[in-house]
Structures are given as C-alpha cells and as structure tokens.
Amino acid sequence: MADPGLVTAADLEAFAAAIFRGTGMADGHAAQVAHVLVWSNLRGNDGHGVQRIARYIEIVDEGGLNPRPAMSLRLDAPGAVLIDADRAAGPISMTFAADQAMAKARAAGIGLALVRRTTHTAAIGFYTRRVAEAGMAAIAATASIPNMPYHGSRVASVSTSPLSFAVPGGERPIVLDMATSVVSLGRLAQLRRAGKTLDPGWALDAAGDATTDAAEAELPLPLGGAKGAGLSLMAECIASILTGNAILAPALSEGGAAALHRQNSFIIAIDIARFASPAAFRAGVARLATVLKALPRQAGFDDILMPGERGDRIYAERCARGIPIPPAVWADLARVAERFGVAMPARRPA
Amino acid sequence: MADPGLVTAADLEAFAAAIFRGTGMADGHAAQVAHVLVWSNLRGNDGHGVQRIARYIEIVDEGGLNPRPAMSLRLDAPGAVLIDADRAAGPISMTFAADQAMAKARAAGIGLALVRRTTHTAAIGFYTRRVAEAGMAAIAATASIPNMPYHGSRVASVSTSPLSFAVPGGERPIVLDMATSVVSLGRLAQLRRAGKTLDPGWALDAAGDATTDAAEAELPLPLGGAKGAGLSLMAECIASILTGNAILAPALSEGGAAALHRQNSFIIAIDIARFASPAAFRAGVARLATVLKALPRQAGFDDILMPGERGDRIYAERCARGIPIPPAVWADLARVAERFGVAMPARRPA
Numbered sequence: 001m002a003d004p005g006l007v008t009a010a011d012l013e014a015f016a017a018a019i020f021r022g023t024g025m026a027d028g029h030a031a032q033v034a035h036v037l038v039w040s041n042l043r044g045n046d047g048h049g050v051q052r053i054a055r056y057i058e059i060v061d062e063g064g065l066n067p068r069p070a071m072s073l074r075l076d077a078p079g080a081v082l083i084d085a086d087r088a089a090g091p092i093s094m095t096f097a098a099d100q101a102m103a104k105a106r107a108a109g110i111g112l113a114l115v116r117r118t119t120h121t122a123a124i125g126f127y128t129r130r131v132a133e134a135g136m137a138a139i140a141a142t143a144s145i146p147n148m149p150y151h152g153s154r155v156a157s158v159s160t161s162p163l164s165f166a167v168p169g170g171e172r173p174i175v176l177d178m179a180t181s182v183v184s185l186g187r188l189a190q191l192r193r194a195g196k197t198l199d200p201g202w203a204l205d206a207a208g209d210a211t212t213d214a215a216e217a218e219l220p221l222p223l224g225g226a227k228g229a230g231l232s233l234m235a236e237c238i239a240s241i242l243t244g245n246a247i248l249a250p251a252l253s254e255g256g257a258a259a260l261h262r263q264n265s266f267i268i269a270i271d272i273a274r275f276a277s278p279a280a281f282r283a284g285v286a287r288l289a290t291v292l293k294a295l296p297r298q299a300g301f302d303d304i305l306m307p308g309e310r311g312d313r314i315y316a317e318r319c320a321r322g323i324p325i326p327p328a329v330w331a332d333l334a335r336v337a338e339r340f341g342v343a344m345p346a347r348r349p350a
Numbered sequence: 351m352a353d354p355g356l357v358t359a360a361d362l363e364a365f366a367a368a369i370f371r372g373t374g375m376a377d378g379h380a381a382q383v384a385h386v387l388v389w390s391n392l393r394g395n396d397g398h399g400v401q402r403i404a405r406y407i408e409i410v411d412e413g414g415l416n417p418r419p420a421m422s423l424r425l426d427a428p429g430a431v432l433i434d435a436d437r438a439a440g441p442i443s444m445t446f447a448a449d450q451a452m453a454k455a456r457a458a459g460i461g462l463a464l465v466r467r468t469t470h471t472a473a474i475g476f477y478t479r480r481v482a483e484a485g486m487a488a489i490a491a492t493a494s495i496p497n498m499p500y501h502g503s504r505v506a507s508v509s510t511s512p513l514s515f516a517v518p519g520g521e522r523p524i525v526l527d528m529a530t531s532v533v534s535l536g537r538l539a540q541l542r543r544a545g546k547t548l549d550p551g552w553a554l555d556a557a558g559d560a561t562t563d564a565a566e567a568e569l570p571l572p573l574g575g576a577k578g579a580g581l582s583l584m585a586e587c588i589a590s591i592l593t594g595n596a597i598l599a600p601a602l603s604e605g606g607a608a609a610l611h612r613q614n615s616f617i618i619a620i621d622i623a624r625f626a627s628p629a630a631f632r633a634g635v636a637r638l639a640t641v642l643k644a645l646p647r648q649a650g651f652d653d654i655l656m657p658g659e660r661g662d663r664i665y666a667e668r669c670a671r672g673i674p675i676p677p678a679v680w681a682d683l684a685r686v687a688e689r690f691g692v693a694m695p696a697r698r699p700a
Contacts, residue, residue, distance in 0.1 A: 077624050079429035080459030108454075109430030110462040112620065137588055139489070152654040153645035165584035167591075174587070176580035208646065223574045230526035230657040233638070234515035237524070238487055241517075241634035242625050249638045252645070268618065270462060274427050275592050284591035288583070288599045295503035295602070296558065304502040307580040 005347035006322030022340030036091035044314035047186030064261035079108035085118040101269035116243035125177030128166035132173030140267040151229035154208025161235040170286030176307035181220035239264035355697035356672030372690030386441035394664035397536030414611035429458035435468040451619035466593035475527030478516035482523030490617040501579035504558025520636025526657035531570035589614040
C-alpha cells in the first residue's frame, strides 16, 4: 500500500470545514462538524473520522442532513429538554444537547436532553467527554436504522446503538464508548479487508446464517445476545419512541432498511458538585484507576487500560505527528474537494 | 433429587416476612423484603429469591445489614436526591429510591436517586419495573464488592454490577436486567453443579487462569471484555465514588475482598408524560415488540423474546401452580425457621 502520508489536525480540520461550508453550513457549524470528525481521527477512531465526509455529503444530497437546521426546543422542563434537531449534523445537535443537559443538571442536579431528528452522531464519546471535562458525569445512547439482528432474528432489525458513560478522572476523564454489538461495523469491515476468521457468535452472512468467514460477514451480532439487543431496543424506546420519531418499527414494517438516514439520541448529565467535592470525586476515580492498573494481569495482557485510555495515547501521538490518511480515503476526499472547489490539505510522508 | 415441592407465593411471603420480623425489622419492612425475594422466585430468578434468606441473616449477624435503618436524605435537589440507606435491606432502600426518583421526575422531567450504604439489591429489575408500571422509563445500576476480574486482570477487582433499563409497554413493561459479566455467578454455580463445559472467555479459575471446566471456574469474566468491565467501573464511579462510599479501591487496597457486605446504587426515572402521550408511547413500544417478534428467526430459535418476557411467562405459571423449593434451599430455610421459631410454609407435591 502506498504511503498514506500524514496531515496535521489543524490542516485536516480547516479542509473539512471548507467542505462543509460548501454544502451551505454556517461557518460555526462547519467548523464544529470538522472538529468532531478530526477528533475521532486523533484518537485512532478513524471509522468515525474524515472518511465519513463523503457519506455526510451523500446524506445532504439525499435530503437526510440539513446544512441549515433550525433546531428548536419542543419541551423545556426544570431538568429536561426535548430538542428537535431539524436533521442537523450530529456534531451540531449533540454538542448543543450536551450543553443543554449540563445547564439542566446545574439547576436540578441531573439533566436530560432528548434529541429527535438528528443525523449521524459521529463518536458519541465526544459529547460525554465534553460533559465530563466540565466536571459532570454523563450517560448517552443513540438510536439508528437497523443494521444488527435482534437476538434470535436473522435480519437487520435493531441498531449497533452506541452507549457511552463518562466521568471526570485524575488527569483526564474516563470515557466508555461502546457499540451494543460484539464487533462494530467498522471493525467488521477491517477484518474483512484483512481476510480474517471471526470468532463464532460475531456475525451472520447476508442470508442470515452464522459465519466465521469475515468475507461473508454482513451483520454483527449483539453483544451477549439478549443483552446487547436489549440495550439497543432500550435506546430506540427512549431516544426514538419517546420523542415521537420511531425508526425501527417503520423501517421493518416497510420491509427493509429505511430509505432516509435517521437518528435520535439522548444524553444525561449529573452535576457532581451537587453531591460531592469535585476534587474528592476526581481523586476517588484516579485512585480506583491506579489500583486497577496495578492488578496482576492475565496471560497476554501487557497493560490494564481504563476506558478511553488507548485513544488518549493515540491522541497524544497524532497531535504531535499528524493523522495518517489511507489512499482510499484520500481519493474519496479528493473527489469531494474537487466538487466543492476546496484545496486538499498538505501532507508529508509518514 | 427428592421432589422439591411447591409453595404458594402467599405462603412463602408470609414465611419470609416472619423470619425478617424475627431479625427486628418493622412489619412493613419485613413484608417488603419478603415480597421482593418471592417476586424473584415467581419470575424464575431463584438465585435472587428466598435462597438468599440465610445469607441475609448472616449479613445481619455480621453487622452488614441493619434491620432498623434510619434512612435519610443527604441532599435534595429539584431533580435529584442522595439517600443514605443506613445499611437497610436493598428492597427497602431501593423501593424508596425508585419512589424518590419518580417524585423528582414528576417535578423536573427526569429524577435521580443515588443510594449509599445499602445492602444486597436483590433483583434490580423489581425497582425499574416499579417505575415502568407507574408510566415512566428507568435506568439503574448497582455497585458491589469485587467478584469479577477487571478486563485484563486475573483477580476479582470489579463487580458483576447489574444494569437495568425499563419502559412501559403494551400489556406489561419491557424490563432489561443484565449482569455486566458474560454469565452471572448464579448461572456459573448452576453450570458447576451440572458438570458443564464453559465457552472460552466465560471464566477464570481460582488461580486467575482461563478455564472451560465449570468445576474449576471461580470468576466470571466481563461481558465483551472491556465493555462489561467498563460498565461495572462506571457503576462504581456513579453509585459509590459520587456518594462518598467507595467500595472497590478500599477493598483491593486492603489486599482482598472487603470484610463487610456493601453496596451502593442509583436509579433514574424519566417522566414519559412530560414528553409524549403515555398511550402513544406504550403503543409505540408494543408495535416495535410485535414487529421484532415476527421477524424470521435464526436456526435454533423457537421464539424471539422481549427483555423480561421469559420471566413474565414463568411468573404466570408460578402464580398459578406455586414455587418449587429445592431440598437444599428447604433445609437452609428450615434452619433459619428454627432459629427464629417460625413455622415452615405448607408445601404440596410438584
């Protein structure tokens, strides 16, 4: 494979923001979407990074993503809001939702932001981390179109809904960001390209039969069977049905995946300062991390990691050295750049 | 094995309540603890049923469970409370917490009850179901002493913390109640008694090495490795560290499991009526369940079940026919009954 080359985060963000401005997004919105995507690249979560730009543009073209959303509050209770995102890009609606949840938590001790009619969330851990960096705990999940079989079914019927928890920690927050599938769709694609054999229980093929051949794998199975499927079902109930914007039942009743890209989400913030000394809380989390990391390890483990710690390390490295862009992604970006008349970012050899 | 015999729920509850009154519990508390344990038996979740009575009495003897707790509100915010349970039995503190979370949710849209210094939660789904039966959505988790290795470690270092979500549904609520381990401790004990072979990745032996021999299995591994371990870590951060009652770090620093039984918990209620028509919400959940249950099934599945549906079926059957009590549990109960001078419940052949 050709040298992917490295691009600085600043250059990549400026490039991505220019593309999004090209779709008609306001400057601030374009910058925020670019920032959230590049942040994923910095953390090594490339599946949620700039490789999504081409798809975001498609979703704009299909009418799924509205570059000029008029977001509104449908309900404003002492501890909760319901946001209609008007098909905003996920980084716009979810950043707004995180801030709304925190404002409510400051007033009530806990705050909830329900988000209806949003689009691709990108890395949900960005928003829960934002809450944790502001000194609060966060819980969030996203509902989306069917791409994972419900436990026992042989067709895509629930979503690999991401679920995230975050708390402030010692030097930085601890952020759990997990798919409700055994393996994510991105990881499945990676294993397919690498021609790997899968563990039993990871995936079904296109016909809905179990397979361990990554080349045949189409549908990731839910984490722990009934557990992951149940978590995804609950994300749909709370984020979609409660906000009057059901995704799964209409999509399945229409006999296939929904035509239009659709997501709903929720984020909860808990105001730690209402319950405890923030410094004592952070010290308690740091102490727990220290104790856990010093435990005797199982064979094959060089290290015991906190949730998000691997990404923290890659983040430090990529901030210093730059972000690798694989040739296929570079080519996709070049096509989009040409369409919008944007110059490609500078890149230097890895 | 001898015929276990069947006991009616009413007889079993009256028996259990009499035992708990014997420990000094107030009548209402004794009745509530008995009710929650027998409810688990009715749902086929016998590991959280009356077989726990002997252990509850031990915890009272050890000073872990306070039969005459003076529960108090440490903090009362518009949307949140912090309850000090004064080592109350879990069914007392958690029922109170569920009701407090709902009262806050009625006022603020969302309500949080943090519970410090409680004891064995019993089935967490009892409390989330209580919230769902009152027309709200619920999220709850419990932190406890180390009984599961953190991902990568070879010793008990986090807890198999149960996590529960519940929502109102069509005929009855949909209640997800899951351990954060691959298999629960109860199920591991069951497999051990049955001499079964475990799947790889399910458990470690006493020395901390991977095993597929149920007879050797001591520690259940976390669900999805880093995911289940991360969920359990988050339960400790939110339920324990935030309430100033850390369990894991002190237990591990003291070089082993904590001497005293300890738990903390949290429960969140979301007031559906603030966001949507309750009837429309229930209809939406019922529609989704209907669509999912009608999906084409994988080989080996006779049925597609909603979270909690298996327990609903056993509940109906055991309400009608009675609850089976295995001889070993009967013998344990007889010992406790003798100590407290309580007559054993009537039992008829299965």
